[in-house]
Amino acid sequence: xxxxxxxxxxxxxxxxxxxxxxxxxxxxxxxxxxxxxxxxxxxxxxxxxxxxxxxxxxxxxxxxxxxxxxxxxxxxxxxxxxxxxxxxxxxxxxxxxxxxxxxxxxxxxxxxxxxxxxxxxxxxxxxxxxxxxxxxxxxxxxxxxxxxxxxxxxxxxxxxxxxxxxxxxxxxxxxxxxxxxxxxxxxxxxxxxxxxxxxxxxxxxxxxxxxxxxxxxxxxxxxxxxxxxxxxxxxxxxxxxxxxxxxxxxxxxxxxxxxxxxxxxxxxx
Amino acid sequence: xxxxxxxxxxxxxxxxxxxxxxxxxxxxxxxxxxxxxxxxxxxxxxxxxxxxxxxxxxxxxxxxxxxxxxxxxxxxxxxxxxxxxxxxxxxxxxxxxxxxxxxxxxxxxxxxxxxxxxxxxxxxxxxxxxxxxxxxxxxxxxxxxxxxxxxxxxxxxxxxxxxxxxxxxxxxxxxxxxxxxxxxxxxxxxxxxxxxxxxxxxxxxxxxxxxxxxxxxxxxxxxxxxxxxxxxxxxxxxxxxxxxxxxxxxxxxxxxxxx
Amino acid sequence: xxxxxxxxxxxxxxxxxxxxxxxxxxxxxxxxxxxxxxxxxxxxxxxxxxxxxxxxxxxxxxxxxxxxxxxxxxxxxxxxxxxxxxxxxxxxxxxxxxxxxxxxxxxxxxxxxxxxxxxxxxxxxxxxxxxxxxxxxxxxxxxxxxxxxxxxxxxxxxxxxxxxxxxxxxxxxxxxxxxxxxxxxxxxxxxxxxxxxxxxxxxxxxxxxxxxxxxxxxxxxxxxxxxxxxxxxxxxxxxxxxxxxxxxxxxxxxxxxxxxxxxxxxxxxxxxxxxxxxxxxxxxxxxxxxxxxxxxxxxxxxxxxxxxxxxxxxxxxxxxxxxxxxxxxxxxxxxxxxxxxxxxxxxxxxxx
Numbered sequence: 001x002x003x004x005x006x007x008x009x010x011x012x013x014x015x016x017x018x019x020x021x022x023x024x025x026x027x028x029x030x031x032x033x034x035x036x037x038x039x040x041x042x043x044x045x046x047x048x049x050x051x052x053x054x055x056x057x058x059x060x061x062x063x064x065x066x067x068x069x070x071x072x073x074x075x076x077x078x079x080x081x082x083x084x085x086x087x088x089x090x091x092x093x094x095x096x097x098x099x100x101x102x103x104x105x106x107x108x109x110x111x112x113x114x115x116x117x118x119x120x121x122x123x124x125x126x127x128x129x130x131x132x133x134x135x136x137x138x139x140x141x142x143x144x145x146x147x148x149x150x151x152x153x154x155x156x157x158x159x160x161x162x163x164x165x166x167x168x169x170x171x172x173x174x175x176x177x178x179x180x181x182x183x184x185x186x187x188x189x190x191x192x193x194x195x196x197x198x199x200x201x202x203x204x205x206x207x208x209x210x211x212x213x214x215x216x217x218x219x220x221x222x223x224x225x226x227x228x229x230x231x232x233x234x235x236x237x238x239x240x241x242x243x244x245x246x247x248x249x250x251x252x253x254x255x256x257x258x259x260x261x262x263x264x265x266x267x268x269x
Numbered sequence: 270x271x272x273x274x275x276x277x278x279x280x281x282x283x284x285x286x287x288x289x290x291x292x293x294x295x296x297x298x299x300x301x302x303x304x305x306x307x308x309x310x311x312x313x314x315x316x317x318x319x320x321x322x323x324x325x326x327x328x329x330x331x332x333x334x335x336x337x338x339x340x341x342x343x344x345x346x347x348x349x350x351x352x353x354x355x356x357x358x359x360x361x362x363x364x365x366x367x368x369x370x371x372x373x374x375x376x377x378x379x380x381x382x383x384x385x386x387x388x389x390x391x392x393x394x395x396x397x398x399x400x401x402x403x404x405x406x407x408x409x410x411x412x413x414x415x416x417x418x419x420x421x422x423x424x425x426x427x428x429x430x431x432x433x434x435x436x437x438x439x440x441x442x443x444x445x446x447x448x449x450x451x452x453x454x455x456x457x458x459x460x461x462x463x464x465x466x467x468x469x470x471x472x473x474x475x476x477x478x479x480x481x482x483x484x485x486x487x488x489x490x491x492x493x494x495x496x497x498x499x500x501x502x503x504x505x506x507x508x509x510x511x512x513x514x515x516x517x518x519x520x521x522x523x524x525x526x527x528x
Numbered sequence: 529x530x531x532x533x534x535x536x537x538x539x540x541x542x543x544x545x546x547x548x549x550x551x552x553x554x555x556x557x558x559x560x561x562x563x564x565x566x567x568x569x570x571x572x573x574x575x576x577x578x579x580x581x582x583x584x585x586x587x588x589x590x591x592x593x594x595x596x597x598x599x600x601x602x603x604x605x606x607x608x609x610x611x612x613x614x615x616x617x618x619x620x621x622x623x624x625x626x627x628x629x630x631x632x633x634x635x636x637x638x639x640x641x642x643x644x645x646x647x648x649x650x651x652x653x654x655x656x657x658x659x660x661x662x663x664x665x666x667x668x669x670x671x672x673x674x675x676x677x678x679x680x681x682x683x684x685x686x687x688x689x690x691x692x693x694x695x696x697x698x699x700x701x702x703x704x705x706x707x708x709x710x711x712x713x714x715x716x717x718x719x720x721x722x723x724x725x726x727x728x729x730x731x732x733x734x735x736x737x738x739x740x741x742x743x744x745x746x747x748x749x750x751x752x753x754x755x756x757x758x759x760x761x762x763x764x765x766x767x768x769x770x771x772x773x774x775x776x777x778x779x780x781x782x783x784x785x786x787x788x789x790x791x792x793x794x795x796x797x798x799x800x801x802x803x804x805x806x807x808x809x810x811x812x813x814x815x816x817x818x819x820x821x822x823x824x825x826x827x828x829x830x831x832x833x834x835x836x837x838x839x840x841x842x843x844x845x846x847x848x849x850x851x852x853x854x855x856x857x858x859x860x861x862x863x864x865x866x867x868x869x870x871x872x873x874x875x876x877x878x879x880x
Contacts, residue, residue: 014626015405022869040633045538048696055854062862067869084534089697097698112698119696126631127718134625140365142625152556154568159618161572164363166579166622167407173580195722198581198597199729202574206737208817209573214324216569218353219374219425220345226376246326260853285736363569 001153008170010078024068029137029145031237033061036133042248046099052257054125061128067128068136073162075135079127083120090119126143139163144231157225161212169205176201178188273300273335273428273457274352280330282316282481290316292481298429303451303458304467305489308478309503314433314461315356317478321431321459322351323386334429337428343425349378352427352456356434358414362406366418367398370406374425385424392424396450412443416450429457436464465507469493477502530623531638531687533631537694544690547637551644551816552617555610571615574603578619597682600646601676602723605655606730606737609647616643641686650679668731676720677713684712699754 018025024032040061057216065075097112134142140160147156153202176197180189250256274297290313297447298304306314319325320332323344332339334347355361364370375385393399396416401409403514409417415435422430435451436444444467451458452471462468468475468489475492477485479502485492492498493506505511533541559567578599599619603612617639624635658671688704691697697704731738 011331011626014791022767037632040533040631041538041542044533044541044633052854053854056858058855059861062552062858063865066862066865069869070614086534089532089535089691089699092703093698096700096703115696115698117788119534122696123532123631125532126633130625130632138365139625143771152553152560154556154560155552155614155618157568157622157769158572158575158614160365161363161569162575162579162618162622164365164406165573165576168359169573169576169580170583176489177584191718191722192725195725196585196729197585198728199733201581202577202726202730202732205577206570206734208360209570211355211357212363212569214319215353215355215361215372216363217324218322218347218348218355219421220376221373226373230769244578259856260857264853 017135024136028237029141029230033145051117053255054121061132082127086123090116278331278335280327282486283328303472305472305475306461312478312482340404351429352422354432358418361418368402371424396420431459469507531634533633540694541633548636548639558610575615575618576693604651606649613647641683645682646679672724673720677716680716684708
């Protein structure tokens with residue numbers, strides 16, 4: 001588990017990337033959300049032994065990351081951090097699915113290893129796409145897009161508050177845990193200690209929420225958050241959506257890798 | 270211009286747990302005045318401020334803003350007239366970017382987007398923060414946050430500005446800048462603060478609260494000369510009126526508006 | 529125990545997306561209709577609290593491992609089930625987007641496992657039942673701990689069912705259950721203990737927060753809600769799995785249905801046909817070669833190789849080559865784009 005400070009740092013980084021101005025940033029967030037969702041669903045729709053046919057899909061996160069100026073190292077690090085659960089479960093496959101499918105040289109390759117590899121590839125692709133989406137769109141814009149796509153307004157407003165006070169509360173929690181660590185002499189805190197720390201944090205949070213609500217009322221809040229930004233779903237967005245989704249469909253139904261593999265096999269003696 | 274007037278008539282406030290925060294408070298602030306409200310911790314300053322725009326309702330007595338008593342019906346109009354700047358700008362800046370935040374009030378008032386943006390721009394330029402418009406609030410410095418918080422209120426074009434601890438948490442330069450800004454406003458201003466030097470520099474008139482009552486109400490200079498009053502209310506003279514520890518000379522400040 | 533995209537099939541992911549989206553829509557309406565608008569900033573800020581609180585780990589005695597607050601039950605106790613469900617859902621959305629925790633397709637599963645189950649099953653059916661109307665401190669603690677354990681067990685079971693139903697992982701149901709449930713029992717007990725301590729803390733400091741809860745978390749509207757959820761799950765799950773089973777490729781089939789039968793032949797003349805022709809033309813020889821080696825392989829291992837497996841093998845070997853080439857190509861495209869972006873950054877915006 002990463003430390004609170006590093007998580008806070010990470011959050012700030014993401015927010016910083018989202019504030020850049022590139023072709024990808026200028027696209028209507030709705031277009032990016034739709035394409036990313038299509039990407040994830042299509043990647044998930046392959047059967048469990050697919051590995052190679054998934055590879056061409058990497059072009060989507062890579063192309064967007066490059067066009068949006070997202071550093072590759074950052075992306076790689078965060079995908080690697082998020083991967084363990086899927087991989088942990090995936091690693092069980094070789095134990096249960098031991099049928100040997102073919103030999104790579106003298107190494108027998110079982111179906112379990114293939115499906116494990118498939119899980120790893122899926123994880124990298126889907127996690128990468130999600131990270132790229134947020135890093136190049138920004139959380140508030142993703143929220144606005146989801147709202148535009150039918151998410152209830154109350155929920156969108158609430159997520160906006162969550163995002164805004166994330167930074168404040170993570171700092172608050174970091175200060176509390178630092179103070180706790182300084183007085184606990186290097187031992188892991190006991191549940192009772194953590195509980196009272198969390199209880200205090202909760203009460204402070206509650207009071208803050210009450211003050212925020214007062215501040216909103218003072219500015220004529222009547223239960224609705226008006227968003228100022230107006231995105232336009234123009235030709236560029238339509239082209240973006242149609243272009244990527246048709247590429248995904250082609251890659252889904254035509255195994256490009258097989259084509260490439262046979263091509264290579266033909267060229268090589 | 271009578272809507273620049275704020276008046277409390279024998280206002281008392283009792284919290285749900287039974288503690289009495291205000292007892293029979295009567296204050297009248299007229300057009301263009303800059304009035305300070307001072308007092309020890311727990312004297313009732315914040316509670317009093319929250320009555321001025323209807324965030325809290327008086328248990329007894331009456332609050333009048335302009336020529337109207339504050340009631341449910343006049344609440345929207347009153348909140349438009351009285352702009353409230355809270356002590357902690359983090360509680361006041363809740364939108365994703367500075368410009369979103371400053372436009373929040375005008376949009377709630379039902380202004381069209383173009384007008385709201387026009388007003389927001391004017392407000393941000395007024396406090397010298399237009400260049401911060403696209404930043405998220407958490408990236409601002411303390412002084413910037415305070416100025417943006419003031420802009421969020423200015424964009425609603427209030428006649429009366431109410432500020433809770435405007436200088437708390439600021440470094441000396443940011444504090445000076447903020448004082449200069451506040452002194453330039455033409456609005457009726459009501460400031461609650463522990464920063465007595467700021468009070469002395471900005472406000473001709475001071476109201477002292479003590480245990481929920483008005484202990485004194487008069488010219489700031491007179492109040493700060495009343496040693497017995499200050500001691501009784503857990504206050505002290507502004508540093509500017511105390512002797513210099515090095516040379517022993519008391520520096521006399523000009524009257525308000527030292528910008 | 530976030531569910532992950534990589535373990536999910538679209539049918540299962542889609543079903544739970546539908547269920548969770550319906551839940552969010554229902555709860556959002558409920559919150560808007562029932563409660564004052566004050567709850568919206570409160571829920572948002574408490575979501576941020578939950579997010580921060582989950583970063584604070586505590587040791588789980590006797591195991592040497594550590595856990596953190598799940599929070600679904602705590603929020604249900606503080607806010608009532610509807611607002612709690614929305615708040616947990618928003619935290620999960622943020623985690624999915626910011627930290628790629630789980631992923632986008634798995635979001636529905638995670639909202640269901642970590643939001644719906646604690647807020648709409650563990651809270652009303654366990655916590656409220658045990659706690660009753662005016663619980664004393666002991667009763668409150670017992671109710672909280674039991675409800676936390678039940679909620680987490682259900683959540684862990686949800687992960688198992690969703691994973692097994694998706695069929696991407698080969699873990700047998702029984703093994704997975706035996707692995708997940710005991711692990712989460714220990715975590716659940718400690719989480720329940722911490723939650724109980726927090727509730728007691730709040731109860732002492734600001735009793736009015738807990739008393740302010742609408743007491744109407746009663747049986748009738750809840751039963752209706754549960755039925756609605758079950759119906760939604762059954763319908764979407766049924767439809768999606770029927771799509772999936774009717775045809776080995778459910779998505780293809782559903783696209784054919786959506787676009788209409790007449791629309792499908794059309795692409796045959798275009799890219800479709802060209803690609804198919806290309807594939808056929810270049811695939812003859814290598815396919816033959818692979819088929820031969822496939823037979824050899826199956827003989828060598830003594831397996832009864834069916835046609836199915838042969839084709840799988842054929843695609844496996846050419847796949848390794850083709851997959852690597854495709855990956856290299858993807859990166860190459862990336863580098864080309866980067867080079868173009870750099871070149872263009874001097875003179876204004878570039879077009880895709």
